[in-house]
Amino acid sequence: MKRPLIDPALLVILAGVCAALHVGKLPPALPALRDALGVTLLQAGFLLSMVQLAGMTLGLAVGLTADSFGLRRSMLLGLGTLAVASAVGGWARSANDLLLLRALEGFGLLLAALPAPTLIRQLVPMARLSAMLGLWGAYMPLGSALGLLCGPLVLAWVGWQGWWWGLAALTAAMAVWLARGVPPNSARHGPTVRAPTPVSPWPRRLHQTLTARGPWLVALSFAMYSSQWLAVIGFLPSIYLQAGIGGAAVGLLTALAAAVNIIGNVGSGRLLQRGLRPQTLLYAGFVTMTMGALMAFALAESQPLLRYAGVLLFSMVGGMIPGTLFSLAVRLAPGDDTISTTVGWMQQWSAAGQFAGPPLVAWVAGAVGGWQWTWAVTGACSAIGGLLALQMARALRTKGETEP
Structure with a gap:
């Protein structure tokens, strides 16, 4: 061949x-x-x-x-x-x-x-x-x-x-x-290719997906990640324009903040392959997103370079979360023929998080007269994400899998 x-x-x-x-x-x-x-x-x-x-x-x-x-x-x-x-x-x-x-x-x-x-x-x-x-x-x-x-x-x-x-x-x-x-x-053909699993009727796959714990856990975790990531990255142009930074520079800074997210995604796959537990990567991602937002919006308000470093840290290490969740979606789906359905449910909640996160952050910023409490909103999302990570570790054990 x-x-x-x-x-x-x-x-x-x-x-x-x-x-x-x-x-x-x-x-x-x-x-x-x-x-x-x-x-x-x-x-x-x-x-x-x-x-x-x-x-x-x-x-x-x-x-x-x-x-x-x-x-x-x-x-x-x-x-x-x-x-x-x-x-x-x-x-x-x-x-x-x-x-x-x-x-x-x-x-x-x-x-x-x-x-x-x-x-x-x-x-x-x-x-x-x-x-x-x-x-x-x-x-x-x-x-x-x-x-x-x-x-x-x-x-x-x-x-x-x-x-x-x-x-x-x-x-x-x-x-x-x-x-x-x-x-x-x-x-x-060949040893690297798995034969596709026979697909059961869609009502059965829908029932299997929505009545299992795993799809809900990965979906809600993705919502906790996506809501805060888009809220911070989406408002960067407004934040930096208010700070007097030029339009061309704002576009470059925002693109770089989005691009470093790739490092976390790729790194998560490598770390999982080397035996690190998914729970550990999720904890690290959510905690670092909280620390990065705290540095960007509260602790370094008068130091633009340090604030931007906080945004880069927030996006880069936070990028370990989606890469890990895609891996967990494959493992926690109720069956091989429900993986796409599980990913679809995860996508639906991810979009819901992106839809709700930015307005919530904007409402808090408007209420307090600035962006200094943005970290509190993202921190709450991360705390929930950490609890969900703990539940996913238990779900893997219940399913009879060991965490690599």
């Missing part, structure tokens, strides 16, 4: 990064959209949150669909949906047009992302699984950071429509590459 040019599991991760580019493509384009289509600040907020709305309402349903429809086929459909929505978006004539297409992109993102952990599990040997799932956990921050960094350059060259069309072409090419590089189940 001819050896593929690239590891199929790595190709799955690249497809996820390509899908996540559509999340990061919007923020740099907002000034151009305001000038070209008259997008208001309120409409811009809805454009930014529309992808999360799709995840918050459809995560579980798309996870169920992916298990039944086929993992590879679901990813291809998701990439195709993103490509079509982005291509049509280049011809949008109003903010309402973009809102509808943004909702379609959110649906495409879910179809492309939710089957990936199960597909990776089928494509790699158990010895590499934790490392590859840790790498998968970085798909969203990497795609978003690439969008934030590359967007301004492409927008200055070809405008917002060219940016939309360029990403449509890139995503379509990624779909073709995935179709050629990841064979269907029937064409897979």
